[in-house]
Amino acid sequence: MSDVSGPSSATQLAEPFSSEQKLAAQDVYEYLIQHPEFFEQHADILEKVKLPHEQKGSVSLVEIQGEQLRKKVRQLNLKLSQLVSVAKQNEKIYRVYTDLNVQLLRCESVAEVQFTLEDVLQERLALSSAVIKSFKGPHAIPELQQRLFTEKRFKNTHFFFGRLSQHERQLLFGENSAESVALMLLGDKRELGILGISSSDASHFTPDMDTLLLQQLQQVLNIILPDMMGY
Structure with a gap:
């Protein structure tokens, strides 16, 4: 039986290269990439290899790798915390709108x-105001302004999110703060009026917002308002 002890396996790093070849840094790099288990099999080398570091002087590869892993863990924990925070906020908003719809059905x-909308949205979501502007009755928006407003803000949709002109803010919200707004047309045929919700935060309502919860609110209002408004 032949002797299998042979030379130390650590010399395998040099085996891909002949004695006549000049060993370049790129060759070592490519070999280590192809054999990531090398330092695991030859842990004693890690004790001898040192790399300069601007803040810590000379540290071992294991220390650098450990620091990189800790940095990644911190980043992942931060992202997880942000996702949890967003999820909790979304759950709160969902519960508020669910409670709001139930209360509206009792009106x-x-x-x-109007009182219920103000009470729930202003008190529980810290929004500036919530108003219903009808298209019919003594306090209705003038017909010309109705047409101009709906053609500008609701041309191809029942919803609008974003910022309004000063005249539009005054028309819908009066003196209440309305740096950004969420608007919806009311009525299956867009005939009842507009629900406006405003915020003092200019970035609160943005054009890319999801409309799911407001669609549900719109459906409830479209059921209960026609009889109340005499349609």
């Missing part, structure tokens, strides 16, 4: 609907 007049 018996437009005044009660």
Whole structure:
């Protein structure tokens, strides 16, 4: 039986290269990339290899690798915390709108609907105001302004998110703060009016917002408001 002890396996690093070849740094790099287990099999080398570091002087490869892993863990933990925070905020908003829809179904007049919207949205979501502007009745938006407003803000949709002109803010919200707004047309045929919700934060309502919860609110209002408004 032949002797299998042979030379130290650590010399395998040089085996791909003949004695006549000049060993370049790129060759070592490519070999280590192809054999990532090398330092695991030859841990004693890690004790001898040192790399300069601007802040810590000379540290071993294991220390650098450990620091990189800790940095990645910190980044992942931060992202996880952000996702959890967003999820909790979304759950809060979902619960608020669910409670709001239930309360609206119990209302018996437009005044009660208006009060409920203000009470829930302003108190629980810290929004500036919530108003219903009708297209019919003594306090209705003038017909010309109705047409101009809907053609500008609701040309191909029932919703608008973003910022309004000063005249539009005054028309819908009066003196209430309205740096950004969420608007929806009311009525299956867009005939009832507009629900406006405003925020003092210019970045709160943006054009890319999801409309799912507001669609549900719109559906509830479209059920209860026609009879209350005499349609």
